Amino acid sequence: MDWQAFWLTIQLATLVAAILLVIGLPIAYWIAYSRWRWKFLLEAVVALPIVLPPTVLGFYILVALGPHSPLGRIWQALTGHTLAFTFEGLVIGSVVYSLPFAVQPFAAAFSSVDPRLMAASATLGASRLRTFIEIVLPLSISGLITGAALSFAHTMGEFGVVLMIGGNIPGITRTVSIDIYDKVQAFDYAAANATALVLLLISFIILSVVYALNRRGRINRGIPLWR
Amino acid sequence: MEIGARLSNLEKNHPVEKKGLNSGALLVQIETHLLHKNQNFELKLDLTLRTGITIIFGPSGAGKTTLLDCIAGLKMPHAGEITISNHALFNSAQRINLAVQHRRIGYVFQDLALFPHLTTSQNIRYGLRHLSSSDCSRLVSAISEAFRIAHLQNRRPAEISGGERQRVALARALVTDPCVLLLDEPLSALDAPTKASIIDDLRAWNEAHRIPILYVTHNREEVFALGERVVVIEQGRITAQGTPHEVMTAPRQETIAQLAGFENIFDAKVIAAHPDRGTMTCRILPHQINGTQVELETPLVRADVGSNLKIGIRAGDILLATVKPSGLSARNVIPGKLKSLVQRDMTIVAKIDCGTKIDCKTKIDCGTKTDCGTKTGDAIEIIVHLTLAARDSLQFEPGQELWIIIKTYSCHLMAGA
Numbered sequence: 001m002d003w004q005a006f007w008l009t010i011q012l013a014t015l016v017a018a019i020l021l022v023i024g025l026p027i028a029y030w031i032a033y034s035r036w037r038w039k040f041l042l043e044a045v046v047a048l049p050i051v052l053p054p055t056v057l058g059f060y061i062l063v064a065l066g067p068h069s070p071l072g073r074i075w076q077a078l079t080g081h082t083l084a085f086t087f088e089g090l091v092i093g094s095v096v097y098s099l100p101f102a103v104q105p106f107a108a109a110f111s112s113v114d115p116r117l118m119a120a121s122a123t124l125g126a127s128r129l130r131t132f133i134e135i136v137l138p139l140s141i142s143g144l145i146t147g148a149a150l151s152f153a154h155t156m157g158e159f160g161v162v163l164m165i166g167g168n169i170p171g172i173t174r175t176v177s178i179d180i181y182d183k184v185q186a187f188d189y190a191a192a193n194a195t196a197l198v199l200l201l202i203s204f205i206i207l208s209v210v211y212a213l214n215r216r217g218r219i220n221r222g223i224p225l226w227r
Numbered sequence: 228m229e230i231g232a233r234l235s236n237l238e239k240n241h242p243v244e245k246k247g248l249n250s251g252a253l254l255v256q257i258e259t260h261l262l263h264k265n266q267n268f269e270l271k272l273d274l275t276l277r278t279g280i281t282i283i284f285g286p287s288g289a290g291k292t293t294l295l296d297c298i299a300g301l302k303m304p305h306a307g308e309i310t311i312s313n314h315a316l317f318n319s320a321q322r323i324n325l326a327v328q329h330r331r332i333g334y335v336f337q338d339l340a341l342f343p344h345l346t347t348s349q350n351i352r353y354g355l356r357h358l359s360s361s362d363c364s365r366l367v368s369a370i371s372e373a374f375r376i377a378h379l380q381n382r383r384p385a386e387i388s389g390g391e392r393q394r395v396a397l398a399r400a401l402v403t404d405p406c407v408l409l410l411d412e413p414l415s416a417l418d419a420p421t422k423a424s425i426i427d428d429l430r431a432w433n434e435a436h437r438i439p440i441l442y443v444t445h446n447r448e449e450v451f452a453l454g455e456r457v458v459v460i461e462q463g464r465i466t467a468q469g470t471p472h473e474v475m476t477a478p479r480q481e482t483i484a485q486l487a488g489f490e491n492i493f494d495a496k497v498i499a500a501h502p503d504r505g506t507m508t509c510r511i512l513p514h515q516i517n518g519t520q521v522e523l524e525t526p527l528v529r530a531d532v533g534s535n536l537k538i539g540i541r542a543g544d545i546l547l548a549t550v551k552p553s554g555l556s557a558r559n560v561i562p563g564k565l566k567s568l569v570q571r572d573m574t575i576v577a578k579i580d581c582g583t584k585i586d587c588k589t590k591i592d593c594g595t596k597t598d599c600g601t602k603t604g605d606a607i608e609i610i611v612h613l614t615l616a617a618r619d620s621l622q623f624e625p626g627q628e629l630w631i632i633i634k635t636y637s638c639h640l641m642a643g644a
Contacts, residue, residue, distance in 0.1 A: 119301050120340035122327035124354030124403060138344045
């Protein structure tokens with residue numbers, strides 16, 4: 001088994017989930033509470049990765065990261081190499097690819113917080129930021145866990161985007177799903193099966209933990225489980 | 228150090244200042260639009276709220292919660308101003324709109340809005356962030372004692388009863404020492420004894436901290452139980468204000484349906500109010516100038532002397548006597564003459580002419596029979612319903628002189644004339 005690919009994949013997924021937690025929260029907050037009339041456009045853009053074929057997304061990200069794009073040029077000027085076919089490029093691509101899997105659960109959780117609670121917080125003298133940190137975030141905790149776990153799991157299993165922008169460089173861009181594909185191509189079904197089974201188990205454990213945590217969260221807040 | 232330090236600390240954190248321990252009146256003059264059941268209507272209110280409890284009474288959708296939200300800053304009126312102790316919270320002309328968190332307004336929501344993930348004591352101390360932790364704990368335990376919830380401090384809102392949640396919500400709003408307290412039907416879901424005990428605690432608090440308290444309700448009983456003053460809001464307008472007694476018995480805008488039950492409806496003018504007796508004197512207006520005069524003693528309502536009203540009296544509520552009665556509790560004893568007597572089904576409909584022409588220069592007071600004999604056709608006609616037995620035992624005949632007796636509370640007053 002290619003443990004290097006596993007380790008790389010877990011690093012990638014953890015980093016992507018952490019980045020999405022940071023950039024996903026403000027986007028989700030804005031989607032949940034903004035009254036801007038063109039908001040639906042941003043919602044559509046965020047949701048695009050769900051419906052686009054990973055190859056299409058991967059292709060455009062590759063172009064955007066390449067040496068002819070502004071981003072690619074800035075990166076090259078700063079680091080001396082291009083973003084494409086690097087671990088950093090893979091992180092950027094994965095963040096875009098998993099964005100809806102973080103933002104949508106976050107936004108849904110924020111919108112389900114009773115607006116009267118936020119109003120009550122404001123009348124008690126709390127700023128918007130304090131209300132967000134002390135009221136909205138704790139009450140959205142299950143949505144946050146769900147979003148983080150889904151983006152982690154989604155990144156673990158991504159294939160198309162990785163192949164397009166990362167290629168297959170061991171220790172740099174070779175993730176578990178690429179590794180499995182590689183083994184199947186080489187007719188090494190036993191090795192492919194072992195790796196696939198481990199990936200399946202990891203995904204199952206993550207989802208079980210998420211649902212278990214959400215259940216505990218509900219009990220702690222006194223919300224009936226059947227709702 | 229305690230109080231002084233606390234006050235200066237409060238003032239530093241809150242732009243709205245308190246003057247000593249008493250804060251002043253709340254002035255609200257706003258215009259905004261409301262959407263209720265897909266009907267758009269205008270909310271236009273002009274109110275001055277002194278310290279103490281003021282009930283905001285009205286049907287659902289009248290704009291009561293919108294008024295509270297505008298005061299709290301949760302909604303922005305289209306125009307107008309909201310001022311407390313001469314400090315503007317909102318002023319459309321000067322483009323002032325103080326943020327909710329700087330208004331120092333205690334707001335107890337209809338659904339309470341307790342933070343479900345915090346314990347009761349954490350809920351109560353939520354608004355005390357600006358205080359030191361020792362001051363904060365002292366205030367929280369004091370208010371918890373006052374509202375009898377100290378034993379619940381480590382429980383979450385889902386783990387306590389409805390009445391207890393109500394107390395926690397009140398304590399959470401009051402502990403912040405607000406300039407105004409807004410209560411949106413806070414007791415509507417409670418049983419009567421729980422409600423009464425919370426009302427007592429609120430009253431006690433109000434005695435100690437004189438601030439304007441707005442208590443929104445659509446429950447008549449709460450109006451009488453709590454109110455020092457009542458403001459009635461219907462369809463976005465103030466339709467009455469005054470003491471609960473004045474307002475709740477105030478003349479209502481008459482409608483066809485409301486008048487349907489009254490056989491006798493008279494235009495009348497208020498000529499004197501007797502607040503000491505709880506009554507007022509109304510003169511029935513003649514149908515023609517220099518007509519006849521009859522005065523009735525009616526319940527006291529919020530109406531100016533000289534204003535016009537309608538008085539409705541049910542034909543079945545009027546008594547007839549063949550001799551002038553004495554020792555009666557009824558305040559209106561009016562002489563009259565039986566004009567006609569008609570049987571309809573099992574009811575006798577009697578028509579009686581009362582009052583006399585003014586030109587005979589005899590002022591008719593209620594209960595004083597006139598000696599002027601020139602009663603003519605422009606007298607006031609009153610319809611009285613009798614039973615067959617009453618007619619037979621008293622042997623009424625057309626043309627007979629008799630006395631009409633009307634209780635004060637049988638006179639129903641309606642606005643307009």
